[in-house]
Amino acid sequence: MYNVKIPRSEEELQKYFHFRWKILREPFNLPEGSEKDEYESVSEHRMITDNSGRVLAVGRIHLNAPEEAQIKHVAVEKNMRTKGLGKLIIAALEDVARKQGAERIVTNSMETSVEFFRHCGFEIQEQAPKELDKQKRQQMLKRIKDKSALRMHPKWCEELQKTWYETIPITEHMGIKLHQYSGRTLEVRASLNKNINLHGTMFAGSIFSLATLTGWGMIFLQLKQKKLSGEIVLGDGNIHYHKPVTSQPRAVCNIETMSGDYEYLRRGKKCRLNVTVNIQDGDVPVAEFKGIYWIIPEEPSES
Secondary structure, eight states: OOEEEOOOSHHHHHHHHHHHHHHHTGGGTOOTTTTOOTTGGGSEEEEEEOTTOOEEEEEEEEEEETTEEEEEEEEEOGGGTTTTHHHHHHHHHHHHHHHTTOSEEEEEEEGGGHHHHHHTTOEEOSSOOHHHHHTTEEEEEEEOOOTTOEESSHHHHHHHHHHHHHHOTHHHHTTOEEEEEOSSEEEEEOOGGGSBOTTSSBOHHHHHHHHHHHHHHHHHHHHHHTTOOOEEEEEEEEEEEOSOOOSOEEEEEEGGGEEEOTHHHHTTSOEEEEEEEEEEETTEEEEEEEEEEEEEOOOOOOO
8 A cells, every 4th residue: 555645744854855865866876965955945745655654756846937847856666666656656746736726847857767757748848958968858848737627618618718818917927717617606716826925825916806707707607608798897896804825726606696687688788796706725715705797788789
């Protein structure tokens, strides 16, 4: 039985770094301590152990930029390299990158490990940095997608995402992305790393923006579903913050929390909708937004 875990205690960290040194540095006659670098404190570390606590594989990931993560120092016990532990550690690190909002992962692979990373979904970059060529390393890249995403009416969802990015460019910088749409529920996520304050939590303004955009987006998709059109405007909005967002910002809007009469819009009149959006940090409720939106009917085109 293998366990993927985060080394937390002093003992676990000592085992983690000693294993990294033993596999990656000792063969080159480098001293203990050479296995560490300046990114350790800002990285996420994972290791695989057996039931006795013996370390069998390790790996590390850190962000180069809000949209890019880098994997380094992947090591597997020699007599365990045909057991799939390398792929397991890569999958664990990829999951970290996905939760942090990264869109791609890079790694600087030695020639001997290029095939391994290929099997993990990485591709060699055509133009690797010159310094890597000198070290006989290849820069490899993998683009990541959220496997849990589910989108009904994908064309509408793509149109909504494109509308956000083109009309409100800051949404792209905030890492705001439509995650799921079931027809009755819309979930939108943002990148914590792109909206983090000096306390290590999400800016209150970013939370408010995430909530208002989610409410706006739900109306956009409902109009598509009802074959209606109009300009969506936020009239008023209030948000109550209960807890800070520290890991995974999520905004959820359910059709049951919306109220209003679309019949006004059908008759060419402006329509008022009340919308509630719940903000979660992972699965923990942290804020509630209540907004009043107006849908302004489109002016009839001149014949």
